[in-house]
Amino acid sequence: MKKLAALVALAATLATPAWAAVQTVTLSVPGMTCAACPITVKKALTKVGGVSQVDVSFDKREAVVTFDDAKTSIQKLTEATTNAGYPSSVKR
Numbered sequence: 001m002k003k004l005a006a007l008v009a010l011a012a013t014l015a016t017p018a019w020a021a022v023q024t025v026t027l028s029v030p031g032m033t034c035a036a037c038p039i040t041v042k043k044a045l046t047k048v049g050g051v052s053q054v055d056v057s058f059d060k061r062e063a064v065v066t067f068d069d070a071k072t073s074i075q076k077l078t079e080a081t082t083n084a085g086y087p088s089s090v091k092r
């Protein structure tokens, strides 16, 4: 029985990555006021572990971020932009 439990535990561990998903979120970043701002925002988001792609649009005042939800969260993304001086929120 012990062996079975170990196998079940191992299977659960191996299955974990399957629950993780690469997600794309659009963040509204209203604080961007000039063409240089997106560079700062992009840099801040790119530094977050698990982020694979960042597209910042100055015209739309938004950042489209692709990230692995097993490694980071939307909250961490908004924190990163806030710490860089640009508070953001999820665009719906």
Ligand SMILES: [Cu+2]
Pocket: 032, 033, 034, 035, 036, 037, 038
């Ligand atoms: Cu600026």
